[in-house]
Amino acid sequence: MILARSPLRIPFGGGGTDLPSYFKKNNGYVVSAAIDKYIYISLGESFNQRFILNYSKLEKVKKIESIKHPLFRETLKFFKIKKELHLSSHADIPSGSGLGSSGCFAVTLAKVLSEYRGLRLNKKDLAEIACKIEINKLNEPVGKQDQYVASYGGFNEYFFYKDGSTEVKKLKIKKNFLEKLQKNLFLYFTGYTRNSYKILKVQDKKTKSLNRNMIRNLDQIKEYGYQIRNSLIDSNINDIAMIMREHWELKKKRSSNISNSKINYYYDMALANGALSGKLIGAGGGGFLLLLCKDQSSLGVLEKKGLKRVKIKFDFEGTKIL
Numbered sequence: 001m002i003l004a005r006s007p008l009r010i011p012f013g014g015g016g017t018d019l020p021s022y023f024k025k026n027n028g029y030v031v032s033a034a035i036d037k038y039i040y041i042s043l044g045e046s047f048n049q050r051f052i053l054n055y056s057k058l059e060k061v062k063k064i065e066s067i068k069h070p071l072f073r074e075t076l077k078f079f080k081i082k083k084e085l086h087l088s089s090h091a092d093i094p095s096g097s098g099l100g101s102s103g104c105f106a107v108t109l110a111k112v113l114s115e116y117r118g119l120r121l122n123k124k125d126l127a128e129i130a131c132k133i134e135i136n137k138l139n140e141p142v143g144k145q146d147q148y149v150a151s152y153g154g155f156n157e158y159f160f161y162k163d164g165s166t167e168v169k170k171l172k173i174k175k176n177f178l179e180k181l182q183k184n185l186f187l188y189f190t191g192y193t194r195n196s197y198k199i200l201k202v203q204d205k206k207t208k209s210l211n212r213n214m215i216r217n218l219d220q221i222k223e224y225g226y227q228i229r230n231s232l233i234d235s236n237i238n239d240i241a242m243i244m245r246e247h248w249e250l251k252k253k254r255s256s257n258i259s260n261s262k263i264n265y266y267y268d269m270a271l272a273n274g275a276l277s278g279k280l281i282g283a284g285g286g287g288f289l290l291l292l293c294k295d296q297s298s299l300g301v302l303e304k305k306g307l308k309r310v311k312i313k314f315d316f317e318g319t320k321i322l
Helices: 020-026 070-078 101-117 123-137 145-152 175-184 196-208 212-233 237-254 261-271 300-304
Strands: 002-013 028-045 051-054 058-061 085-091 155-160 166-170 185-189 275-280 288-293 308-310
Touching (some): 002 101, 002 145, 085 101, 196 212, 237 288
Antiparallel strands (some): 051 058
């Protein structure tokens, strides 16, 4: 058996500019951190002449072409798998929660299959394979951030260039500030998930049609990414909080589906009880609320309202074979 895992992520700035519809025109930029919540995929050879796939569903098929799960099907095709395999996935966090699970799944699957094939692929190779399958083959309206963070791990800045290339740079954040930031970030599950593709399709369509409001919005979101990078390097938690708050307010203007009255209620409650700022992670519509506090404040009021806190640490390993 081969077992691989890859980390999920929390973006700090620039999210949305990693979609090809934007960065192929204006270059994209994202600051993002991998966290210690993972997707695992195990692989073993099957002896009953069936491909067996365990995820939220169970599939048993004779041919790869008959597989319903698109990422399983297309990744198995990409790696030219001939022998029947038994593949099982497990996630620490439910899908559709805004932490980049789709891209993380794609990277983990590429990692375990490349190990099975005996291929020596580096982190960039794995991220690009996952992007190629999700974006080019399946035509999903997603960006490249999730795949790269899952592959590289760490706390990095990502540059997405017009020619399709990507550059990854480690952020030079002071160790003591990184530890403080980790302690003062609170992640709360809103209680429901959503399909991010529906929200991202709107952004993708408007960007491709050169909608001025969408382009201006993403240009400013990218600028917030640069600003938050500088604040992280300067260890300035107040500036980070201010930029996060402005980032969230601007992001909500992209679509009426990004937030709702319940999410706004939880967010305002958090600000009234010790949080400096926060935002909904991912495309929006549900999932996780990320909150930043100046100290280890108690936001127990949110838990009394039924929100579950998930404690996190940063991951610096990226995708790996266990």
